[in-house]
Amino acid sequence: MADRGQLERWAKEHDRAMLAVAARYAGPSTTAEDIRQSALLTVLQKLEEIGEVSSPKGLLLGYVKNVGRNHLKKRERRAAILQAFPHVHPLVADDPPPRDPRIDSVLSAIEHLPAQQRRTLRHMVVAEMPDLEIAKAMEVTAEAVRSSRFRAIQALRAACEA
Numbered sequence: 001m002a003d004r005g006q007l008e009r010w011a012k013e014h015d016r017a018m019l020a021v022a023a024r025y026a027g028p029s030t031t032a033e034d035i036r037q038s039a040l041l042t043v044l045q046k047l048e049e050i051g052e053v054s055s056p057k058g059l060l061l062g063y064v065k066n067v068g069r070n071h072l073k074k075r076e077r078r079a080a081i082l083q084a085f086p087h088v089h090p091l092v093a094d095d096p097p098p099r100d101p102r103i104d105s106v107l108s109a110i111e112h113l114p115a116q117q118r119r120t121l122r123h124m125v126v127a128e129m130p131d132l133e134i135a136k137a138m139e140v141t142a143e144a145v146r147s148s149r150f151r152a153i154q155a156l157r158a159a160c161e162a
Helices: 004-013 015-023 032-045 056-084 101-112 115-125 131-138 142-161
Strands: none
Touching (some): 004 032, 004 056, 015 032, 032 056, 101 142, 115 142
């Protein structure tokens, strides 16, 4: 029967091997060190139940594998839940792609432009529509869209320089 001191010696002796095995099961929320420590804690709690140990390394690596598998299963269950219910909570859902901060400054600046120029720039900047689609949406020609865009950009540059 092993005692606590003997377990500590085994842990020091086989630390690298335990971390190497634990690294195979580590993920974004669980490190190899977490798995190793959980395995050592489990062995410590079951120390009295463990009889004679013929292979300390085998014993420790077995516990590391079991704890690692449990962490892996838990991670897979969480992923399955999140895929099935992505709307569960905003803190666990994927973040939306980052928005370009220049969009907000352009949107605030175009409020002072004439209506057609404002609509043209909104279609161009926010919706990222090409000229032909903007022309169809606004029911004008593509040349009118280009002209309106050119005048709007000139006005915005003048406003930014002032």
